[in-house]
Amino acid sequence: MKNVLLVVLSLPVTTALFSQRVLFKGVTDTIYNGKELVLYNKVTGDHDSAIVVNGKFEISVPYKEPARYMFYSKYELKKKGGYAPFGILISGPGTISIKTDMESFGRSVIENAPENELYQEFVKEGLPARQKISEAMNEKFGADVMRSLDQKSPRYPEIVKYYDQLNEANNLEEANRLYSFIKLHSNSFVSLYLLSNLSVNTPSEKTEEMYNAIGKTYKNTSYAMNILKGIDAKKITATGKVAPDFEQPDTLGKMVKLADFRGQYVLLDFWASWCVPCRAENPNVVKAYNRFHDKGFTVLGVSLDQPGKKEAWLKAISQDHLTWTHVSDLQFWNNAVAKLYGIQSIPQNYLLDKSGKIIAVNIRGEELTKKLLEVLPGQ
Numbered sequence: 001m002k003n004v005l006l007v008v009l010s011l012p013v014t015t016a017l018f019s020q021r022v023l024f025k026g027v028t029d030t031i032y033n034g035k036e037l038v039l040y041n042k043v044t045g046d047h048d049s050a051i052v053v054n055g056k057f058e059i060s061v062p063y064k065e066p067a068r069y070m071f072y073s074k075y076e077l078k079k080k081g082g083y084a085p086f087g088i089l090i091s092g093p094g095t096i097s098i099k100t101d102m103e104s105f106g107r108s109v110i111e112n113a114p115e116n117e118l119y120q121e122f123v124k125e126g127l128p129a130r131q132k133i134s135e136a137m138n139e140k141f142g143a144d145v146m147r148s149l150d151q152k153s154p155r156y157p158e159i160v161k162y163y164d165q166l167n168e169a170n171n172l173e174e175a176n177r178l179y180s181f182i183k184l185h186s187n188s189f190v191s192l193y194l195l196s197n198l199s200v201n202t203p204s205e206k207t208e209e210m211y212n213a214i215g216k217t218y219k220n221t222s223y224a225m226n227i228l229k230g231i232d233a234k235k236i237t238a239t240g241k242v243a244p245d246f247e248q249p250d251t252l253g254k255m256v257k258l259a260d261f262r263g264q265y266v267l268l269d270f271w272a273s274w275c276v277p278c279r280a281e282n283p284n285v286v287k288a289y290n291r292f293h294d295k296g297f298t299v300l301g302v303s304l305d306q307p308g309k310k311e312a313w314l315k316a317i318s319q320d321h322l323t324w325t326h327v328s329d330l331q332f333w334n335n336a337v338a339k340l341y342g343i344q345s346i347p348q349n350y351l352l353d354k355s356g357k358i359i360a361v362n363i364r365g366e367e368l369t370k371k372l373l374e375v376l377p378g379q
Contacts, residue, residue, distance in 0.1 A: 023058060024088070024098060025058050026098040026099075028057075028101070033052050033054065035051070035052050035074065037059070038072055038073075039069055040069075043065075043067045043222055044061070048061060063093035067090065068193065070087050071105055072086065086108060089189070089193060097111040115188065118190045133166045137166070140162060141159055156280050157280060157281065157283075168201075178194055179206075182214055187215035187217045189217075192224060196227050199227055200230070211224075211227055232342070237341050239360065242355070243258060244340055248328060250325060251314060256300075259356070261356075263296075264297065264298050265298070265353060266351070266352040267297070267300070267363075269285060269299055269301045269302065270343050270346050271301060271304070272305050273305055273313050274305070277346075277347055279320060281347050282320040284364060292376060295376045299324040299325075302327055302337050302338065304332055304338055304343070310330055349363065351368070359371075
């Protein structure tokens with residue numbers, strides 16, 4: 001009787017928990033009957049799929065916290081050999097309607113998602129600036145070159161470097177635009193979500209200023225916690241600071257500490273076998289390593305490869321001729337060192353002097369060579 005009473009008493013609570021769901025209801029042309037769509041969310045951990053039946057599909061997931069759910073069509077993936085993930089930002093439980101374009105999910109139309117509409121408005125306002133960058137790239141390198149650009153192209157490093165320069169200037173404008181947006185929508189989840197993305201390329205002081213301007217409504221979410229962790233990480237990994245020590249296993253499972261490299265100039269290089277820009281930059285790092293290793297310079301690679309993907313990591317090391325020390329816990333974006341350093345995108349690196357102090361951040365290509373010529377004795 002006691003157990004029965006406990007079950008009865010728990011029913012309202014259980015029902016309430018399971019009623020907090022997000023339902024995505026899609027409609028599309030019946031010619032896509034039997035085709036599959038996939039939903040995933042790295043923040044909430046959700047991963048689900050649905051089959052189109054009579055031109056309709058439904059995917060329901062428990063509401064855990066505000067987030068942006070990503071979708072793709074397996075039909076589009078098979079037809080095009082790839083896809084651009086399509087995101088829908090939501091801030092609470094409810095039903096979201098999707099007029100779905102199975103051929104190109106990015107052209108789908110979303111209803112009943114006001115936060116998503118606000119997000120799209122911000123993105124749309126930034127498109128002219130992105131278009132200017134694209135036009136500048138076409139003007140400098142030629143539209144044909146940009147259309148057929150491949151990471152194996154001899155000009156790829158030069159093109160990436162120029163893009164980074166243009167993007168750096170645009171990041172400052174985007175930060176100012178976001179600050180104005182936050183002041184108008186301080187209690188919107190969109191403000192917090194946008195800041196979590198843009199803070200990667202924003203100085204910690206500016207990020208903190210914008211974070212403080214956001215209301216309290218969503219500051220108990222994982223997005224808010226990640227922003228604060230990122231601010232703290234940037235403060236302890238700024239130029240002039242001693243790089244935080246850490247320990248991770250190398251390719252043979254032997255534990256390696258950053259402090260083991262004191263007395264040398266060290267490029268702490270965050271990368272992964274699956275990261276195309278990282279692989280494109282590797283020849284530059286190899287060139288610098290081969291030229292300056294005998295002069296007191298070395299590299300310590302920290303890989304963000306995925307669980308179960310050690311062979312891919314080792315293969316990339318061999319293919320790219322990366323003959324220095326490599327470490328990884330094979331935990332993807334949850335890599336403990338990456339979290340310690342606030343890494344949210346790769347490639348990223350830190351150049352350390354012999355005492356372990358950071359003397360340059362994200363230094364690549366010829367800039368790395370110039371810096372090493374400057375700091376290494378006898379150069």
